[in-house]
Amino acid sequence: MAPSIFSDEPQHGNTTKPYSHDPSASTPASSQQNGNTPHDQNGSSCVVDKKKGRHAGAGHKSILQSDALYQYVLETSVYPRENPYQRELREITEKHPWNLMTTPPDEGQFLMLLMKLINAKNTMELGVYTGYSLLSTALALPDDGKIIAMDINRENYELGAPVIEKAGLSHKVDFREGLILPQLDEMLLEERNLGFFDFIFVDADKDNYVKYHERLIKLVKVGGVIGYDNTLWNGSLVAPEDAPYPKYICHYRPFVLELNRVLAGDKRIEISQVPIGDGLTLCRRIK
Numbered sequence: 073m074a075p076s077i078f079s080d081e082p083q084h085g086n087t088t089k090p091y092s093h094d095p096s097a098s099t100p101a102s103s104q105q106n107g108n109t110p111h112d113q114n115g116s117s118c119v120v121d122k123k124k125g126r127h128a129g130a131g132h133k134s135i136l137q138s139d140a141l142y143q144y145v146l147e148t149s150v151y152p153r154e155n156p157y158q159r160e161l162r163e164i165t166e167k168h169p170w171n172l173m174t175t176p177p178d179e180g181q182f183l184m185l186l187m188k189l190i191n192a193k194n195t196m197e198l199g200v201y202t203g204y205s206l207l208s209t210a211l212a213l214p215d216d217g218k219i220i221a222m223d224i225n226r227e228n229y230e231l232g233a234p235v236i237e238k239a240g241l242s243h244k245v246d247f248r249e250g251l252i253l254p255q256l257d258e259m260l261l262e263e264r265n266l267g268f269f270d271f272i273f274v275d276a277d278k279d280n281y282v283k284y285h286e287r288l289i290k291l292v293k294v295g296g297v298i299g300y301d302n303t304l305w306n307g308s309l310v311a312p313e314d315a316p317y318p319k320y321i322c323h324y325r326p327f328v329l330e331l332n333r334v335l336a337g338d339k340r341i342e343i344s345q346v347p348i349g350d351g352l353t354l355c356r357r358i359k
């Protein structure tokens with residue numbers, strides 16, 4: 073079965089913080105670096121579920137009414153049209169211990185359609201993992217399309233890179249290993265990068281999204297789109313006080329709340345919260 077945020081049990085063994093670039097640390101590395109500790113704006117709390125391996129309280133079903141309905145979407149609209157290379161990479165990723173991080177196939181399909189709807193050519197992806205969203209985007213871009221893809225972890229990307237190669241798409245991908253923030257700062261120093269990108273997909277460390285936004289708004293073109301992934305954060309944003317969540321969900325929850333607040337108030341963009349996957353907020357730059 074495809075790794076899906078809609079299932080009640082996680083498909084990976086690490087329930088602490090799969091979204092960080094350093095899975096061995098007890099506190100997310102980026103938070104340690106930047107000292108980010110935003111307060112929860114709605115004043116509610118997030119209860120850490122101490123039962124190992126349990127994904128209790130996750131609000132997946134609030135997006136679609138049931139797992140059965142999600143399965144219906146996959147079986148009728150997604151899998152029959154999934155590219156064989158996407159399928160191969162999905163199956164490779166399913167065997168990886170952090171497979172909870174992968175972009176679900178319905179969202180991959182949505183990204184492909186979006187690329188075509190906006191005629192995207194120059195794009196960027198922050199947070200690659202094994203490359204399912206990267207492959208999906210690359211499939212949809214024209215032959216001279218480009219994706220600058222950043223991730224601190226090359227090892228995981230190397231699981232997907234041979235599939236991207238086999239699909240004949242490597243020439244579209246410029247993988248840049250390293251931390252995202254300094255790479256964005258470096259890009260901002262070059263005039264030619266300003267307002268250059270048609271689309272930017274952000275699927276990395278949630279505690280830095282607001283910082284990324286301030287930089288990305290200058291890199292995306294007017295009329296271009298930034299997509300922030302996981303903006304519904306497993307339903308935890310509106311969780312009842314006693315709903316237990318994995319530790320990494322509780323840790324990043326205030327940062328996702330802060331991002332949603334910032335995006336809702338940002339007059340430089342038009343936004344839409346798309347309830348696909350774990351929530352994808354599309355932001356179109358208008359000035």
Ligand SMILES: C[S@@+](CC[C@H](N)C(=O)[O-])C[C@H]1O[C@@H](n2cnc3c(N)ncnc32)[C@H](O)[C@@H]1O
Nearest residue numbers: 093174175199200201205223224251252276277
């Ligand atoms: C949710 S996964 C990306 C999933 C991917 N889009 C897909 O479709 O499979 C998040 C990725 O962000 C990377 N990451 C997290 N924080 C980072 C940082 N500060 N700089 C660079 N990469 C980071 C992690 O190594 C991880 O591979």
